[in-house]
Structures are given as C-alpha cells and as structure tokens.
Amino acid sequence: MTDPPSNIRALQAEQVLEISWPDGRVDRAYYRAIRSQCPCASCRDEWTGERILDPASIRSDLKLVGMENVGTYAVQFAWNDGHSSGIFTWETLRSIGEQAQG
Numbered sequence: 618m619t620d621p622p623s624n625i626r627a628l629q630a631e632q633v634l635e636i637s638w639p640d641g642r643v644d645r646a647y648y649r650a651i652r653s654q655c656p657c658a659s660c661r662d663e664w665t666g667e668r669i670l671d672p673a674s675i676r677s678d679l680k681l682v683g684m685e686n687v688g689t690y691a692v693q694f695a696w697n698d699g700h701s702s703g704i705f706t707w708e709t710l711r712s713i714g715e716q717a718q719g
Contacts, residue, residue, distance in 0.1 A: 619707040627681045644714025648679045654713050655703035
C-alpha cells in the first residue's frame with residue numbers, strides 16, 4: 618500500500634497537479650492525463666476495465682474545481698466538465714505520476 622501524499626497542489630494556470638510524496642518524490646501530472654485515467658464506471662467498463670472515455674473528448678480548458686479525501690486511501694476530484702465520480706487511490710496517483718515523468 619502506498620503512503621498518502623504529503624501535499625497535493627493544483628496549479629490552475631498550468632493545468633497541473635503537483636503531488637509530493639513522503640519519500641521526497643514530487644510528481645507533476647497534467648489535469649487531462651489524470652482525467653483520462655479516471656477509474657469510475659462511466660469512464661471504464663466495470664467488468665473488463667477497458668477505457669470508455671475517449672481522451673480526445675476531454676476539454677482543453679479543463680480545471681480542477683474540487684478535491685476531497687476519501688478515507689485515508691484515496692482522493693476524489695471534481696472537474697469543470699461536471700465529472701466528479703472517480704476515486705483515485707494513492708497507488709493510482711503514484712502510477713499516473715510515474716507515467717508523467719517517463
């Protein structure tokens with residue numbers, strides 16, 4: 618299990634989420650990259666895990682309008698496209714951050 622981030626900052630002008638981890642790692646992931654990886658049943662087939670959401674359909678002016686902890690294991694984002702049902706575990710965010718660095 619991945620430890621929770623020590624800090625999460627939304628850099629609205631850059632459309633970037635900056636995630637600082639307890640081990641000193643800092644990930645920067647674009648909002649669109651995070652939104653495209655949404656794990657909810659509207660964005661992924663709940664049986665196969667196949668992505669339903671077409672990343673090309675994500676608006677270019679995407680903004681983060683809310684962020685709420687889900688217990689001690691995840692965070693839920695609210696976007697200006699009206700979507701807010703995805704629950705991102707710390708493992709998922711860490712993976713998205715690793716992809717963004719790679």
